[in-house]
Amino acid sequence: MSPSSEATPGPLDAQLEALLFAASEPVPVERLAQATEHDLTQVEAALLMLEERLAARGLRLQRLRGRVRLVTAPEYGPLVARFLNLEATARLSRAALETLAIIAYRQPITRPQIEAIRGVNSDGVVRSLAEKGLIAEVGRAEGPGRPILYAVTESFLQHFGLTSIDDLPPLEAWDDPTPPDDAAPPPDPAAATGFVAE
Numbered sequence: 001m002s003p004s005s006e007a008t009p010g011p012l013d014a015q016l017e018a019l020l021f022a023a024s025e026p027v028p029v030e031r032l033a034q035a036t037e038h039d040l041t042q043v044e045a046a047l048l049m050l051e052e053r054l055a056a057r058g059l060r061l062q063r064l065r066g067r068v069r070l071v072t073a074p075e076y077g078p079l080v081a082r083f084l085n086l087e088a089t090a091r092l093s094r095a096a097l098e099t100l101a102i103i104a105y106r107q108p109i110t111r112p113q114i115e116a117i118r119g120v121n122s123d124g125v126v127r128s129l130a131e132k133g134l135i136a137e138v139g140r141a142e143g144p145g146r147p148i149l150y151a152v153t154e155s156f157l158q159h160f161g162l163t164s165i166d167d168l169p170p171l172e173a174w175d176d177p178t179p180p181d182d183a184a185p186p187p188d189p190a191a192a193t194g195f196v197a198e
Contacts, residue, residue, distance in 0.1 A: 012038060012046035013053065017070070026067035026154055063164045064154050074161025099125045100134060100156065104168055108138050108149035126150065134159060 008015055015036050020027060033043045047068065051061045062071045072080050092100070095118075102117050103109055114122045129135045133155040140146040152165065162168065 008036070011049075012036060012042060013050040016043065016046055017050055020061075020068060020070045023069065026062070026064065026069040028067050030066075032068070060163045062154060062157055062162075064157060065151075067154075069154065071158060071163075077161065093125075095120075095122075095125045096129060100129060100152070103129075103135055103150055104152050104156070104165065105171060107151035107165075108141075109151075110141050110147040110149055112147055114150075 016032055019032060019035055029040060029043055029047070032047075033040050036043065038046075047061060054060055058073050058076050059070050060073050062069050098118060099114060099122055102114050106113070106117075111122055111126050114126065126135070130137075130150075133153055135150045135156065136153050137148050138151045139149045141149050157163065157165070
């Protein structure tokens, strides 16, 4: 009997945990299905089981664009940084945070589209975010000049302690900032924007 035809011991979620632990980069779900010789439905169900099992532990599953990897739980970030003697992550400027938020919620998006939303030239901040590995080119848009499309990366998720882009808080409605007649006005201007200063 060939090694590939031998049954792999242990439940599927444990097999996936072993593969993700050994992987040096995010793994497409399809590749996990091929490696374990299970269909995508079974692999997705096992990933959910693994996610539930890890919820009370120091690791998390991180997902982005059909790829999965094991990462440390965000609440242990400071502990891991101290243990590895890492320098504190450089703080991002307000312009960088604003641009990242636009990209995260509107991805894939071009630099001209970002600039149309921000109202200012964003060439420098987009370049800086790409150099930091927080955003990446994911293709080109149709239309004149075929501008580059940007999206956030796995590093973005790690930086902000997210396991998936779905963990981003929902956007409030921006179309009509006027509160209804029976609603009390917000206590301060920051409350109306949906952003809270730290």
